[in-house]
Amino acid sequence: MQNKLSFHQSSASLEIIGLPDYSNNENKDQISIISQWKLTIVDKPLIEGKFEHLGPIMNAFYIYSNLLIKNEIPIYKSKLIDIKADNLHMHNIVLKSSKPNVKPLVLKIGNSLLSDTINCFDQLNESPKVRIKKTYIPTKIPEKLRFGLDKKINFFNFFIPPFIAICSLILFSSSFIYFYSPFENIEKKELINPE
């Protein structure tokens, strides 16, 4: 008898069917060996597959959603799934079958269905009852993006901008010396009124 677990979010639901790993002394309601999964999205064809397809599909959705938010070109392509944005609100998903002579399944989903699907995958990732290799969720913060929120203003950084501003002002104004010479004017006045 196989175990069945469902994760629901508004218009999407994800069903995981599988068995516990008894050799690992797992509980009978645990799922570690996934035999099948089904993703149901309201008004869309059923998406189902084997265990080996679940990871790449979840990765595709996670990577695509990250690209979408980070102002990068939202296109994801792989052997199994292609996702690209039609516009700001609609996303085009092409699911390619691993079986020969089977036409790819094309789905168009909006932002609401995309977020429902992502949330179903999140629930699966966080479920203690399902043991799967955790899929791509950006958890590491790149070093270059770490910014010190409570960093005190450095004394050097505080004074260097006005210092550069003053220096550049002096440099710029010193060029006017070529256009106006006060000593020449004094000499001219002396020539006009020689007293």
Place this chain on the structure above:
Amino acid sequence: MTIWKLRNNNPLRKSYVTNNIKQNEFDALIRITVEMSKYLYPYIREIMKSKEDIEENTVIWNDFNKRFNELIKERFNINSMRVKKLLNQAENDEIIIKSLLTLSFCISNQGYQKLKNFLYDF
């Protein structure tokens, strides 16, 4: 009161105060935002849905957009270029949709960590 003060760290606000927000205060704000997103997810979803089909009724989107603009005009420094961009009808659709999407992706138990990473990536 503390949260109210923390809001003033936003440089786009009229009442901007140059306090340096502390790491734990920043984390607290993220946690509050995630909890609010969980609670408001059905509304966030409906707002996004109403914009998906142009032929469908876009009353929810229009109401949200109107209120968003009103709040920006009321509370933000409208002389700032970034605020002007937020109020520009041609450009703000993308900003609003991406903000709503970010919130809707962060309603899980790990939502706090996800939102934090999204914010660091901006």
